[in-house]
Amino acid sequence: MSRRFGGEGLRAARHVLRAYPALLRVGFADMFAYRAELVVWLLTMNMPLVMMALWTAVAANGPVGRFGRREFVAYYLGMLLVRILTGSWLVWELTMEIRHGTLAPRLLRPIHPLWAHSAMQLAAVPLRAVLVSPLVLILYWAAGERLPLHEPERMAIAVAAIAGAWLLLFLIMAIIGTLAAFVESALSIFDVWLGAQAVLSGYLVPLELLPPWVSHAARYLPFRYILGFPVETLIGLESTTSALHELGVQCLFIAGSLVATLALWRAALRRFAAFGG
Amino acid sequence: MRSLRHYARLLVVQMRTSLTLAVQYRLDFFLEGALALFWLAITLIPLLVVFSRRESVAGWSFPEALVVVGWFSVLKAVLDGGVTPSLNFVVEGVRKGTLDFVLLKPADAQFLVSTARFEPWRILDFLGSIGVLVYAFHRLGRAPRVGDLMVGFALFAVAVILLYSLWILVVSVSFRVVKVDNLSYLFISIFDAGRWPIDVFKGALRLIFTVVFPLALMTTYPAQALLGKLTSAHALLAGTGGLAFAAIARFVWKRALRAYSSASS
16 A cells, blocks of 8 residues: 555656545535534633633733733634644544554555545634634734734744644644554553643643743654644744744654654554454 | 442442453553653643742632642542543443443443443542642641531532533433533533632633533632631532532433433334
8 A cells, every 4th residue: 555655656646636625525524514523622622711711810910921911812812723723633533443444445445544534634624714713803802913914924934834733733643543553552642642742832831931941842842833833923922033943843843753654654554454364 | 219228239349340340451550650640740730830920829829729739630530530431331332222231220220320330540540639639738737627628528529429410411412412422522621620729710711610510619619618718608509509410410311311212223
């Protein structure tokens, strides 16, 4: 199967391009079939709102570092926005498919399963964007002059950072999901990942409010490039030059994860074939 | 209705089954222990960060807020160890149709499903949380008064009843919308807000966390009781609230069960 990803090069790429629109349409229809699930999933993202309530209470008598009440509101709204736009369910789908063996029929199709999965997850983004649009209005109120609306350059970086965050999280979920072919507890590994991510990505507390050595360490770990970095860029806490620099770091993490994903996937397929054969 | 002794014996049998299942995986004991510490640390980090910046937040000092967190973790251990496993068992039963075997047994169905599974290793989380509580009172420089401790124990029972009732309501929903694993995620994510004293929240959130999803009754009030700060009006409110939720949950469960048609038929 792996030859379809790289080996035949151009033909494979044309093949994926032709199939992709149809896959997106399927994903879009699929999401409408499970809209209640989508709403419940959105409601589970209440942590940023709770943290927002907490920090605005703390900032009631004076700002904390660079953060006043409005900065906290903007930060956690941005968190919510990025989390909803970039979240995906890949790790649950992959572990289930591997454990139940439903990966097998997918492997028979003439397209790499990860391409198909990426289409399914991407198709969910437009409807989510519509659902979060009220948040954007509140964000505009809270951080109006800080948002990069009149600076096309910074706006482009923010959009690229969010897209990069989506891709990075997708690949990391692919890696952990593929581990299900080797160990039984892939989902527990992902749970631990989520715990570390909650702290080291700035999801719970803005990284610059953590002890300096933690926020310094976070710059060398992938977590921050999934949530903290796009949010900070979006609400104008990052200068354009440093944001551009960090965008480069994000790309490095994406490249590294891509290599790891493909290598692990090959190894997993060899094992998976042994299941059925 | 069978006698109480009969049900007590049933409970022991069910617990023994879970324990037998658990000791098969002894390695899990160490794994779960390490994870318990990890999660406790994750729970404490935002609190430490907030109180590194401020002496008090919404009228709560650091050790006082630590009592709320400790209490929250105790409840979470009870939830993860005693409530969630059983209810996952029901959800799976609804989906696969195996719930029918439980319903056929000659005992109260709600009792049977509520005691179906326990995760004994969660006792580690429980002990860790007690440790946090002890440390909080060490920081306060005093032990809770005996009377306050009694009220605290009573409110602990109320909190567990509340938790369990809310869960039963969620499971009752699972009879209608089969895909409930999302709902359980939602439940846990909302419960997570209970680590903060209710005074932190204002307006709509505060109302929701007091009346609709009574986190205040589960964590803030008991913590206030231990600290000797709970007014008797609030204690009474917590007690009646708990009983009301239990009654509603039992009623909804009965109705949901009547509407349940097996997956296989």
